[in-house]
Amino acid sequence: MNPQLNKDGELQHLLTTEGLPARIVRDILDRAATFLDVAEGREIKKVPLLHGKSVFNVFFENSTRTRTTFEIAAKRLSADVVNLNIGSSSTSKGETLLDTVDNLCAMHADMFVVRHSQSGAAHLIARHVAPEIHVINAGDGRHAHPTQALLDMFTIRHYKKEFHNLRVAIVGDVLHSRVARSQIHALTTLGVPEVRVIAPKTLLPTMVENLGVRVYHDMVQGLKDVDVVLMLRLQNERMQGALLPSAQEYFKNYGLTEEKLAHAKDDAIVMHPGPMNRGVEIDSVVADGPRSVILSQVTFGIAVRMAVMSMLAGGKQ
Amino acid sequence: MNIHIKNGRVIDPKNHIDAQQDVFIDAGKIAGIGSAPAGFVADRTIDASGLVVAPGLVDLAARLREPGYEYMATLESEMDAAVAGGITSLACPPDTDPALDEPGLVEMLKHKARNLNQTKVYPVGALTAGLKGQELTEMAELADAGCIAFSQADAPLTDTRVLLRAMQYAATFDFPVWLRPQDSFLAKNGVAHDGEVATRCGLPAIPVSAETIALATMLALARDTGVRLHICRISSAAGVDMIRAAKRDGLKVTCDVSMNHTHLSENDIGYFDPNCHLVPPLRSLHDRAALRAGLLDGTIDAICSNHAPVDEDAKQLPFAEAEPGATGLELLLPLVLKWAEQDKVALPDALARATLHPARVLGLDAGHLSVGAVADICVFDPAAWWKVEPSALKSQGKNTPFIGYEMQGRVRYTLVDGQVVYQG
Numbered sequence: 001m002n003p004q005l006n007k008d009g010e011l012q013h014l015l016t017t018e019g020l021p022a023r024i025v026r027d028i029l030d031r032a033a034t035f036l037d038v039a040e041g042r043e044i045k046k047v048p049l050l051h052g053k054s055v056f057n058v059f060f061e062n063s064t065r066t067r068t069t070f071e072i073a074a075k076r077l078s079a080d081v082v083n084l085n086i087g088s089s090s091t092s093k094g095e096t097l098l099d100t101v102d103n104l105c106a107m108h109a110d111m112f113v114v115r116h117s118q119s120g121a122a123h124l125i126a127r128h129v130a131p132e133i134h135v136i137n138a139g140d141g142r143h144a145h146p147t148q149a150l151l152d153m154f155t156i157r158h159y160k161k162e163f164h165n166l167r168v169a170i171v172g173d174v175l176h177s178r179v180a181r182s183q184i185h186a187l188t189t190l191g192v193p194e195v196r197v198i199a200p201k202t203l204l205p206t207m208v209e210n211l212g213v214r215v216y217h218d219m220v221q222g223l224k225d226v227d228v229v230l231m232l233r234l235q236n237e238r239m240q241g242a243l244l245p246s247a248q249e250y251f252k253n254y255g256l257t258e259e260k261l262a263h264a265k266d267d268a269i270v271m272h273p274g275p276m277n278r279g280v281e282i283d284s285v286v287a288d289g290p291r292s293v294i295l296s297q298v299t300f301g302i303a304v305r306m307a308v309m310s311m312l313a314g315g316k317q
Numbered sequence: 318m319n320i321h322i323k324n325g326r327v328i329d330p331k332n333h334i335d336a337q338q339d340v341f342i343d344a345g346k347i348a349g350i351g352s353a354p355a356g357f358v359a360d361r362t363i364d365a366s367g368l369v370v371a372p373g374l375v376d377l378a379a380r381l382r383e384p385g386y387e388y389m390a391t392l393e394s395e396m397d398a399a400v401a402g403g404i405t406s407l408a409c410p411p412d413t414d415p416a417l418d419e420p421g422l423v424e425m426l427k428h429k430a431r432n433l434n435q436t437k438v439y440p441v442g443a444l445t446a447g448l449k450g451q452e453l454t455e456m457a458e459l460a461d462a463g464c465i466a467f468s469q470a471d472a473p474l475t476d477t478r479v480l481l482r483a484m485q486y487a488a489t490f491d492f493p494v495w496l497r498p499q500d501s502f503l504a505k506n507g508v509a510h511d512g513e514v515a516t517r518c519g520l521p522a523i524p525v526s527a528e529t530i531a532l533a534t535m536l537a538l539a540r541d542t543g544v545r546l547h548i549c550r551i552s553s554a555a556g557v558d559m560i561r562a563a564k565r566d567g568l569k570v571t572c573d574v575s576m577n578h579t580h581l582s583e584n585d586i587g588y589f590d591p592n593c594h595l596v597p598p599l600r601s602l603h604d605r606a607a608l609r610a611g612l613l614d615g616t617i618d619a620i621c622s623n624h625a626p627v628d629e630d631a632k633q634l635p636f637a638e639a640e641p642g643a644t645g646l647e648l649l650l651p652l653v654l655k656w657a658e659q660d661k662v663a664l665p666d667a668l669a670r671a672t673l674h675p676a677r678v679l680g681l682d683a684g685h686l687s688v689g690a691v692a693d694i695c696v697f698d699p700a701a702w703w704k705v706e707p708s709a710l711k712s713q714g715k716n717t718p719f720i721g722y723e724m725q726g727r728v729r730y731t732l733v734d735g736q737v738v739y740q741g
Contacts (some may be wrong), residue, residue, distance in 0.1 A: 003588050118635035119519040120589030142519030205516040
């Protein structure tokens with residue numbers, strides 16, 4: 001049984017883009033488009049869809065940026081929002097993850113937005129909570145970050161209109177990236193015929209091609225004629241553990257520069273989930289250049305998260 | 318007490334018996350098969366119509382969690398589970414707290430187990446002090462206290478010079494050394510097989526080469542030292558091939574596999590089922606097929622429960638943080654039967670892998686029903702179905718990947734030294 005759908009095949013939780021039916025993905029993107037107006041066209045940036053609902057942002061791993069976008073999304077839906085940075089409180093006192101969740105349930109949470117450093121944490125919580133409570137995975141270990149992937153799909157659709165004629169390249173640390181895994185599943189679900197990953201062998205997981213991607217180790221070949229370039233963040237700690245020799249060598253081979261980007265299609269767009277390491281995975285000239293849509297991603301991210309939250313807890317629109 | 322087990326299907330792999338026969342037990346020993354010895358008068362008669370009468374099972378790996386981990390399980394609870402599973406002899410690994418590295422600890426364990434009058438417990442002593450992989454233990458003293466072999470359990474022994482010395486020293490006294498092959502650098506932080514499932518789930522992975530590299534080291538040192546080497550919990554197809562080749566070359570090596578690995582694969586992890594967080598990790602379907610083939614062709618000598626009861630709280634965590642291990646004593650027999658049925662293995666051949674062959678690995682005169690042998694017997698109903706549920710398990714550990722499975726084969730009587738110690 002798919003743990004994120006209810007018995008009627010509707011979205012109960014959003015845990016991963018893997019196995020998420022294409023119709024639900026399209027519903028989320030369509031609904032997000034209507035929410036863009038809420039932010040842009042109106043005097044009052046609120047709709048009452050989640051009025052009276054309590055959304056708990058439970059972050060076991062710190063992330064000001066993602067937490068803030070969820071908070072804004074929930075508030076624009078008129079929900080009451082509680083932010084908890086658990087990393088620095090309960091677990092250090094010995095409370096288990098599910099104890100924490102039980103306590104928050106007792107405070108009548110309607111929805112949890114969860115980030116955790118361990119893969120599968122959101123699934124564990126979703127299995128545990130009562131059926132009227134919804135869980136949104138805001139990133140679990142290396143496993144999944146579905147709202148990021150969905151906002152990326154929204155951005156791609158905004159600029160490219162269709163998915164069935166695209167060539168998309170994902171560049172960087174796929175091994176440690178929950179974003180990359182969720183992007184791959186979302187892109188293949190939406191019918192993108194060619195998804196590429198470009199990385200050195202130390203940053204690719206075993207049998208990654210079984211996820212439905214083509215593997216490239218050379219940026220020039222991998223970027224040739226692509227429509228969309230999805231850059232991944234490279235954590236500084238990857239320079240340890242014999243994964244990479246240096247940030248300089250990485251940038252030379254896998255950093256996105258104007259020169260390398262010239263091999264992509266003329267109208268290719270460049271995306272990045274943020275926060276960027278300028279000069280490590282991406283050159284500032286590209287990040288701030290005309291083909292970068294990175295700031296649009298941030299704007300669209302709020303609309304997409306509103307769409308997901310309202311779909312889970314707000315009933316039919 | 319004289320016991321007459323009548324009308325059962327007697328299966329004894331050693332003596333090639335598979336027939337409806339009566340078994341007569343006198344003074345704790347098997348006094349007759351087929352016909353009663355002269356003057357035999359039964360104090361008790363067990364009607365085994367429709368049941369199989371087999372040697373008691375011999376389990377090469379059962380953690381009883383004493384001393385040190387009584388919150389996970391106790392000797393009492395796990396011995397109840399063992400007899401309910403038809404297991405009459407078991408070896409327990411030394412990874413208790415403290416580790417079984419001092420004769421006093423081993424004597425205490427043996428003493429406590431003996432007083433329970435149930436399954437016979439054969440402790441495996443620590444190969445190095447505290448399982449730290451640095452200093453040798455007093456193996457001769459530990460053997461006097463009752464250790465039947467020496468092992469690192471799942472603790473790493475990275476220093477190959479220490480491993481060489483440990484094997485040399487053990488070989489001096491002809492003590493067997495039991496090792497689970499895993500390179501600790503390649504396995505570092507890993508919780509799942511390095512394959513498609515770990516990639517999809519984003520779980521830190523352990524490659525097959527972690528097993529084969531360690532195995533190559535162990536086999537090379539066993540060749541040099543002449544030690545009797547037993548390889549524990551082999552998990553990969555490549556590992557099975559290496560054992561097969563080593564045996565062909567005449568090396569004194571034996572090998573076991575966990576029942577979890579002959580029945581499950583990485584795919585069973587599903588949506589991060591912490592019950593499938595096991596050591597070694599569940600590998601691919603290809604590996605599972607090779608493990609089954611190796612068990613059948615004798616490359617792998619024995620199938621074991623790898624019983625490792627874990628308390629509930631330690632499992633209700635994200636996959637990687639969940640304590641590895643699963644309860645198994647009560648599932649060994651049904652899973653051996655399931656393997657036999659699925660792979661069309663004759664029942665006596667299948668049972669041999671859980672009775673006679675592991676007894677040989679242990680160097681025990683057990684696992685058979687010869688006249689004059691100790692009457693350690695398992696009488697089971699091969700047709701009885703039951704559902705694996707926490708309430709159906711006597712083990713204090715309720716976690717197993719097989720929760721919810723329907724199993725065929727239920728123990729009706731377990732006899733140790735001719736005494737009925739379990740009746741179900």
